[in-house]
Amino acid sequence: MINPKIISPFKYKFSTVINRPINENGYAKEIQVVKEYIDERKGNIILKNNYELTFRGSYSKWRGNICSTVKTGRFIIDEKEGKLSLIYHIQIDSLLVYLTAIGLTIAIIFHQTWFIGMPFIWVGGMNWITALTRNNSMMYNIAFEIDKLSKDINQESLT
Secondary structure (H helix, E strand, C coil), X not given: CXXXXXXXXXXXXXEEEECCCCCCCCXXXXXXXXXXXXXXXXXXXXXXXXXXXXXXXXXXXXXXXXXXXXXXXXXXXXXXXCEEEEEEEEEECHHHHHHHHHHHHHHHHCHHHHHHHHHHHHHHHHHHHHXXXXXXXXXXXXXXXXXXXXXXXXXXXXX
8 A cells, every 4th residue: 555645734645557559549447447537436527538637525414425525526547657557636625724723732831731622623534534545445446447458358358
């Protein structure tokens, strides 16, 4: 498992290699797998083409899921060094970072009663860590589903 590249406290980048042939015409089937996965998790698709998909998360109680803590997310299928990569950029909702910072500030200022800041640290920090872990896991699940496309094609050609 590859650790996320931290661009800022709000932006992260995950990537993994996928086992698909390089195609000059784009990756419509692969992007369709990503779209179906994001649709299941209630993300709002805002851009889709043969190389990338961008979505926006939502805190709506009717659309709550893994995408809720992501302000924006973007999946890109790119060729690097002769291999195909799935790259996932996310921007975490700033509320999680701010809650953690507020909790730490309260804990530092009121060091005698540091526990006053713990609810903020817990809500912000744990949701922040959970969001990163779940989104990293989601990217690997999508890569696994894309890799299965190759296996399905190979099995069809054998029959």
